[in-house]
Amino acid sequence: MALALITGATGGIGRAxxxxxxxxGFDLFITGTSHQxxxxxxxxxxxxxxxxxxxxxxxxxxxxxxxxxxxKDHLSSTKLTAVVNNxxxxxxxxxxxxxxxDWNLSMAVNLTAPFLITQYSLPIIKKSxxxxxxxxxxxxxxxxxxxxxxxxxxxxLIGLTKSAALTAGKDNIRVNAIIPGAVDTELISxxxxxxxxxxxxxxxxxxxxxxxxIASVVSYLLSDKAAFITGATINATGGTFLGC
Numbered sequence: 001m002a003l004a005l006i007t008g009a010t011g012g013i014g015r016a017x018x019x020x021x022x023x024x025g026f027d028l029f030i031t032g033t034s035h036q037x038x039x040x041x042x043x044x045x046x047x048x049x050x051x052x053x054x055x056x057x058x059x060x061x062x063x064x065x066x067x068x069x070x071x072k073d074h075l076s077s078t079k080l081t082a083v084v085n086n087x088x089x090x091x092x093x094x095x096x097x098x099x100x101x102d103w104n105l106s107m108a109v110n111l112t113a114p115f116l117i118t119q120y121s122l123p124i125i126k127k128s129x130x131x132x133x134x135x136x137x138x139x140x141x142x143x144x145x146x147x148x149x150x151x152x153x154x155x156x157l158i159g160l161t162k163s164a165a166l167t168a169g170k171d172n173i174r175v176n177a178i179i180p181g182a183v184d185t186e187l188i189s190x191x192x193x194x195x196x197x198x199x200x201x202x203x204x205x206x207x208x209x210x211x212x213x214i215a216s217v218v219s220y221l222l223s224d225k226a227a228f229i230t231g232a233t234i235n236a237t238g239g240t241f242l243g244c
Contacts, residue, residue: 001026002128003027003080004084005082006031008086010034012184014086016214017214017219018030018041028053029057032056035058042055064116071121071124075120075124078124079128080128081125082133084133084134084218087113088136088138088154089105089106090147091106092106106150106153110150111153118160118164126173131172131173132173132174132176132226133168134177135157135158136180136214138154139179139237158179174229176226176231176232180236181209181238181241182209183208183209185211204238208238209238
């Protein structure tokens with residue numbers, strides 16, 4: 001059975017992606033920072049999809065040693081065909097107030113970790129007969145943001161996506177990215193009514209996305225329906241950004 005690796009699985013988008021891919025017939029290997037949260041998610045998914053397998057490992061994606069052990073101990077001998085680089089952090093303040101530590105951690109989690117995971121995944125996916133990788137970017141990647149580490153790392157993720165697609169295509173592996181707009185998850189749970197209304201007004205659709213709507217784009221990009229799409233950046237901002 002095909003296996004999908006999902007990072008940041010216990011966040012709002014990660015949970016929705018996990019459920020969507022399980023529903024599409026994938027067994028899952030999920031990662032996050034909290035063992036308990038991963039355990040609870042795996043148990044929940046098993047109640048919904050008892051025929052699927054759900055394994056998990058908690059750890060720090062900013063540490064290369066964790067990623068190396070993840071593949072060596074859990075993934076190297078699997079039939080891995082799909083990867084969703086979803087984990088991310090948003091740290092610091094504006095360019096004058098962001099510390100070098102926050103900058104470096106943003107790069108480590110948002111860009112270096114997807115680079116390493118892609119590097120380790122490609123030989124396994126090739127051996128499995130091909131597959132696809134989806135990177136979860138951000139609107140900040142294309143229009144900037146107050147937090148420079150977040151914007152720069154997510155912009156770099158788009159470049160990584162295109163570069164990996166150029167290399168992996170010959171092995172029947174597609175690599176694409178998604179740029180979500182505002183998504184109704186715990187990350188915006190502290191927004192007041194006025195801010196939610198202001199952000200909604202920026203979109204031609206006049207609303208904020210549901211996590212399941214982003215997950216459906218991930219499912220599509222991992223499916224055979226997207227068999228001729230690679231190196232693409234999918235605009236899932238509800239029209240908030242119209243440049244791609």
